[in-house]
Amino acid sequence: MTVILNQSFTGISIGAVLLLIALGLTLTFGQMGVINMAHGEFIMAGAYTTYVLQKSISSAGVSLLVALPVAFLVAGAMGVLLEWLLIRRLYTRPLDTLLVTWGVSLMLQQLARDIFGAPNVQTHAPDLLTGNISLGGGITLANSRLFILGLALLSVLALTLILKLTPLGRRIRAVVQNRDLAEVSGIATERVDRTTFFIGSGLAGVAGVALTLVGPIGPTMGTNYIVDAFLVVVVGGIGQLKGSVITAFALGVLQSVLEYSTTVSVAKVIVLVAIVAFLQWRPQGLYTLRTRSLA
Amino acid sequence: MSGLSISRRGLLAGISAAGASAALSACGAKTGSDTSSDSAAKADTSGSTVKVGLLNSLSGTMAISEVTVHNALLLAIKEINAAGGVLGKKLKAVSQDGASDWPTFAEKAEALIKDDKVAATFGCWTSASRKAVKPVFERYKSLLFYPVQYEGLEQSPYIFYIGATTNQQIVPALDYLKKQGLTKLYLVGSDYVFPRTANKEIQAYAKAKGMTVVGEDYAPLGSTEFGTIVNKVKDSGADAVFNTLNGDSNVAFFKEYKSSGLTAKSMPVLSVSIAEEEVKSIGTQYLEDQLTAWNYYQTTPGAANTKFVAAYQAEYGKDKPTSDPMEAAYISVYLWKEMVEKAGSFDVAKVKAASDGITLDAPEGKVTVDGATQHVYKTARIGTVGADGLITEVWNSGKPIKPDPYLKGYDWASGLS
Numbered sequence: 001m002t003v004i005l006n007q008s009f010t011g012i013s014i015g016a017v018l019l020l021i022a023l024g025l026t027l028t029f030g031q032m033g034v035i036n037m038a039h040g041e042f043i044m045a046g047a048y049t050t051y052v053l054q055k056s057i058s059s060a061g062v063s064l065l066v067a068l069p070v071a072f073l074v075a076g077a078m079g080v081l082l083e084w085l086l087i088r089r090l091y092t093r094p095l096d097t098l099l100v101t102w103g104v105s106l107m108l109q110q111l112a113r114d115i116f117g118a119p120n121v122q123t124h125a126p127d128l129l130t131g132n133i134s135l136g137g138g139i140t141l142a143n144s145r146l147f148i149l150g151l152a153l154l155s156v157l158a159l160t161l162i163l164k165l166t167p168l169g170r171r172i173r174a175v176v177q178n179r180d181l182a183e184v185s186g187i188a189t190e191r192v193d194r195t196t197f198f199i200g201s202g203l204a205g206v207a208g209v210a211l212t213l214v215g216p217i218g219p220t221m222g223t224n225y226i227v228d229a230f231l232v233v234v235v236g237g238i239g240q241l242k243g244s245v246i247t248a249f250a251l252g253v254l255q256s257v258l259e260y261s262t263t264v265s266v267a268k269v270i271v272l273v274a275i276v277a278f279l280q281w282r283p284q285g286l287y288t289l290r291t292r293s294l295a
Numbered sequence: 296m297s298g299l300s301i302s303r304r305g306l307l308a309g310i311s312a313a314g315a316s317a318a319l320s321a322c323g324a325k326t327g328s329d330t331s332s333d334s335a336a337k338a339d340t341s342g343s344t345v346k347v348g349l350l351n352s353l354s355g356t357m358a359i360s361e362v363t364v365h366n367a368l369l370l371a372i373k374e375i376n377a378a379g380g381v382l383g384k385k386l387k388a389v390s391q392d393g394a395s396d397w398p399t400f401a402e403k404a405e406a407l408i409k410d411d412k413v414a415a416t417f418g419c420w421t422s423a424s425r426k427a428v429k430p431v432f433e434r435y436k437s438l439l440f441y442p443v444q445y446e447g448l449e450q451s452p453y454i455f456y457i458g459a460t461t462n463q464q465i466v467p468a469l470d471y472l473k474k475q476g477l478t479k480l481y482l483v484g485s486d487y488v489f490p491r492t493a494n495k496e497i498q499a500y501a502k503a504k505g506m507t508v509v510g511e512d513y514a515p516l517g518s519t520e521f522g523t524i525v526n527k528v529k530d531s532g533a534d535a536v537f538n539t540l541n542g543d544s545n546v547a548f549f550k551e552y553k554s555s556g557l558t559a560k561s562m563p564v565l566s567v568s569i570a571e572e573e574v575k576s577i578g579t580q581y582l583e584d585q586l587t588a589w590n591y592y593q594t595t596p597g598a599a600n601t602k603f604v605a606a607y608q609a610e611y612g613k614d615k616p617t618s619d620p621m622e623a624a625y626i627s628v629y630l631w632k633e634m635v636e637k638a639g640s641f642d643v644a645k646v647k648a649a650s651d652g653i654t655l656d657a658p659e660g661k662v663t664v665d666g667a668t669q670h671v672y673k674t675a676r677i678g679t680v681g682a683d684g685l686i687t688e689v690w691n692s693g694k695p696i697k698p699d700p701y702l703k704g705y706d707w708a709s710g711l712s
Contacts (some may be wrong), residue, residue, distance in 0.1 A: 002530075003530055005524070006526050006530075007523065007526060010522035010523055010526055013522060014520060014522060017520075043388040049308075114352075118354055118355070118358040118359065119358060119359035119362075119576065120359065120543050120576065120579065121576070122546065122548075122576060122578050124578060124580065125550070129554075130550075130553055130554055130580065131554065131556075132554050132555060132556050134556065136384060138530075140555055140556050142551070142554035142555060143554065144550070144553070144554055206387070212552070214519055214520075214547060214550065214551075215519030215543065215550070216519070216543045216546040216547070217547055218543065224517065238564075242573060255523075256523045258524040259524075260523050260526065260527060263512060264512070264513065264514050264515065264520075264523075264524070265513070265514060265517065266484060267517075268409070282359075
């Protein structure tokens with residue numbers, strides 16, 4: 001029983017990390033259809049932001065809290081710059097976007113290497129987050145994992161509220177559902193695109209801050225996560241927030257349960273096989289956006 | 296709806312194409328195909344200087360460790376030159392970047408031997424890079440001095456192994472754990488040749504000596520998700536963890552270990568790939584009081600080490616730690632110098648013949664070259680990580696241990712290799 005509970009919590013915390021890194025992608029890839037291979041480097045930018053802030057703010061706790069909004073802005077600004085310079089010229093050529101952003105991703109990695117050096121760096125977690133809560137009976141919940149879980153859920157909530165309740169959210173949804181009609185209705189679709197990209201990239205930055213609590217910060221950290229992020233979005237159903245949420249937690253729990261009974265590598269293989277099988281059965285993913293479009 | 300009309304197949308094909316081209320560019324480097332007769336490349340020792348090759352990863356994922364080794368090698372060469380060189384000739388270091396990519400290592404090794412005509416080469420870190428360059432050095436009959444502890448079960452006539460082999464690091468570490476009454480072990484390692492081989496040896500040892508291995512898990516190199524492995528470790532009832540993780544995975548592993556409530560008191564972790572440099576980057580808050588096994592620490596007493604640490608810090612900065620592989624790299628140049636001077640020649644065959652019995656008062660203590668195995672007698676040392684990030688010795692083997700790369704002198708190891 002203890003094992004099951006501890007493993008479920010591990011699974012949920014893996015799911016929370018997956019959710020955080022995939023959340024921004026549900027906007028930029030899911031809603032806008034942009035395959036941004038540099039998304040992982042926005043995660044990296046968020047992580048390095050935390051590192052830089054910790055150098056100037058001595059208190060680990062304060063610097064972590066400050067890092068959340070700052071990383072959002074830094075990664076968001078990078079996203080807007082990328083959108084404005086390159087991606088908006090390639091909206092009708094998705095595969096070219098893939099190659100271009102992949103090139104950008106390599107350049108950003110080299111840039112990070114030149115600025116921060118090739119070796120990976122570390123941040124110090126605040127003492128509060130290095131401990132754990134014991135629920136008795138051998139069940140322990142790591143504080144850092146609870147923090148990431150809370151952050152992921154908060155981000156989902158905020159994103160949902162923005163999309164459902166604000167004028168901006170309505171405009172984003174309108175552009176996603178029918179760009180031409182939105183445009184003739186007087187919506188500045190270009191500006192909506194840029195804002196969407198800003199939020200999506202900013203969320204990657206927030207994910208980067210969370211990841212500093214889990215592992216090292218390095219130029220290639222983003223590439224380790226980008227494939228998983230795309231998997232979550234594709235399985236969840238492109239453009240579907242709830243699909244991504246369910247998928248992230250399902251994959252996390254599946255991974256941790258399999259890992260417990262087999263090994264890390266075998267578990268990864270089984271999860272991938274399961275995803276392939278699932279997409280054969282439901283190629284459109286868990287949820288689909290119903291539209292009248294023929295596409 | 297242009298955005299949503301991308302077919303999933305097209306998208307996945309695109310992503311995998313991007314991935315595949317990355318993989319291709321990594322393996323694209325050629326491994327040196329010029330087999331212009333197996334002529335032993337003649338080292339050029341005619342001038343007033345002699346070239347020596349330094350082959351380390353100065354970029355890529357291994358740069359964190361290998362740059363420090365490179366620095367230690369340069370320091371040794373500088374010191375030797377200041378003292379008059381070798382056989383009256385000054386050494387000239389030729390650095391090549393292996394770029395953390397094994398085929399590149401082989402290519403650069405060939406360049407050093409053929410184009411630069413170096414008298415000897417110093418470097419390599421991972422066993423994978425060593426195995427990649429081994430055929431090159433054997434084909435050209437040129438010498439490589441390898442400075443890192445490794446998994447044993449290898450003996451090339453053209454490699455001098457200056458780091459520890461298994462019986463000088465892992466076996467003494469197991470002896471130490473057994474003596475402490477920590478007999479139930481959990482093995483955690485990275486998924487590649489060194490941890491897999493080392494754990495096979497540990498399993499054999501445990502079986503013969505009444506210890507139990509309660510679990511064995513591998514994570515892919517670079518993995519940062521250790522929640523499940525730490526849960527398994529915690530539930531296993533083990534007395535101690537034997538850690539052969541390499542590189543950054545250690546950071547994630549120890550963060551998870553600490554936040555799950557495990558400590559050096561409740562279940563100590565003995566690591567064989569964490570030295571002073573790595574302690575600094577993982578963070579002492581996660582490693583304090585945990586065990587390591589090496590042959591040298593920055594705190595190892597002795598005049599030779601005081602001099603080495605002072606010289607290194609004067610050259611590269613006051614806050615720079617020294618570590619076991621750095622020390623091994625540093626002494627490897629001196630050992631080669633002694634061999635050359637004893638042979639009276641830079642000729643590879645003569646240097647090899649002169650190697651047996653070469654002794655040095657090294658920072659790690661007395662070391663002696665064993666000519667038969669081309670390994671080195673080394674003292675095993677177990678240490679604990681202190682709050683200042685330095686490692687303090689808690690036990691040593693008392694005298695240098697004879698290298699035994701194939702573990703021939705150990706009955707329990709008869710089924711290995």
